Amino acid sequence: MTAHALVVGGTRFIGRHTVEEFLEAGYDVTVFNRGNHENPFADRQGVDRVEGDRTNDADLRRAALDVDPDVVVDCVAYYPRDVHTATDIFEDVDAYVYISSGAAYGAETIPKREDETALEECSADEAIDDSYETYGKRKAEGDRAVFEAAGRGVNAMAVRPPVVYGPHDYTERFDYWIDRVDTHDRIVVPGDGTNLWHLVYVKDVASALRTVAEEGTPGEAYNVGDDHAPVLDEWVDLLADACDTDVETVHASARELGAVDVEPGDFPIYRHYPHLLDTTKLRSLGWESTPHEEALAVTVADHRDSDRTGREEGPDRETEERLMSVLETVE
Structure with missing residues (x-):
């Protein structure tokens, strides 16, 4: 039965x-x-x-x-x-x-x-x-x-x-980063790019x-969580590979972000303190995670076929470009 x-x-x-x-x-x-x-x-x-x-x-x-x-x-x-x-x-x-x-x-x-x-x-x-x-x-x-x-x-x-x-993600938090990587050749990443959110x-x-x-x-x-937990910079690199593109990351500290009235936490999947889950217990039952290359290929394809952009989930592009201009002036 x-x-x-x-x-x-x-x-x-x-x-x-x-x-x-x-x-x-x-x-x-x-x-x-x-x-x-x-x-x-x-x-x-x-x-x-x-x-x-x-x-x-x-x-x-x-x-x-x-x-x-x-x-x-x-x-x-x-x-x-x-x-x-x-x-x-x-x-x-x-x-x-x-x-x-x-x-x-x-x-x-x-x-x-x-x-x-x-x-x-x-x-x-x-x-x-x-x-x-x-x-x-x-x-x-x-x-x-x-x-x-x-x-x-x-x-x-x-x-x-x-x-x-993954596919059909109505929260659009991850779509924000896919859209940025897939659409622009320079993007802002809060902090030094090493924040970790499993x-x-x-x-x-x-x-x-x-x-x-x-x-x-x-x-x-x-x-339950991915086998490997990339930091934010690594997620950007993985997405660039999945999108078959190149992207330059511009890091901005909390103080620098403040120049355009933005905080690090305004960016999706940013977390000040690392968030990492031990999945040993689930793995002992025989469960395995999907390699990132495979998971992101499916996720990016679904994103491109959908009307999701994630642009409402983080700082808008105009603000991002203003910040990059400010940082270039400082340099």
Whole structure:
């Protein structure tokens, strides 16, 4: 009998690739969502859809009864309550996998390890807040809900990705850098280009979710990230290779950026303190990441075929050119 995976979400970015991952592995798949976004699997054999709101307990319970899944992947659990409800409704499945986040870590260590690095604390008020500032806290509390559920016998696990890049990335954070490299021969890179923010290719997140569903241990969390974590300058070089172009990087300190009212953190995937996840635990299950050359070739091709530019995600080109002019004058 073919195993059945229910993907809560499933039509935009991580969820879309997760559906593909389980399909390719021979599963039947059902997506559960409100239908606010175009369904790329509308005519796809092996994929069904149940409409409903995951914050409506009755809708989620109805989906559980109608689908009777073996595996549940929860792509859109943004509040601890979502995880508590889902692990109650799906308490008898073979695997419930919650997509957490590297932002759940509350301590700045290098690298961050699942069983050693402290998680963010989350107050009752923060657990229901919808601001960006509480995102990591809410994800951490969702992890604790997974641990609690596993303690009462639910086969619940968590996967923690950092910033995700790849085809269909609606956040456009990585598209900002692709657009800059693909369009211009000189670009500004904040700082000295050595800032480190661990990223992960979206298809590797999807394969990690399936690996954990099939091989993971209930009550455990698993980091996922690229095998190699390039610094920002190296990302620019890798993208230049993928775009088959050359680009000159112009480094600008926080003080220099201030001349045009820009801060280093205004650039996407800039982080003052290194963010690196240890993925040893996931690798022990047999998971492997995709080489950058392959991942970026697909990512750049998708970017070029899309209408995404990422230009709203960082300093505009006019500001960038003004800054380079200022720096040339100083020199």
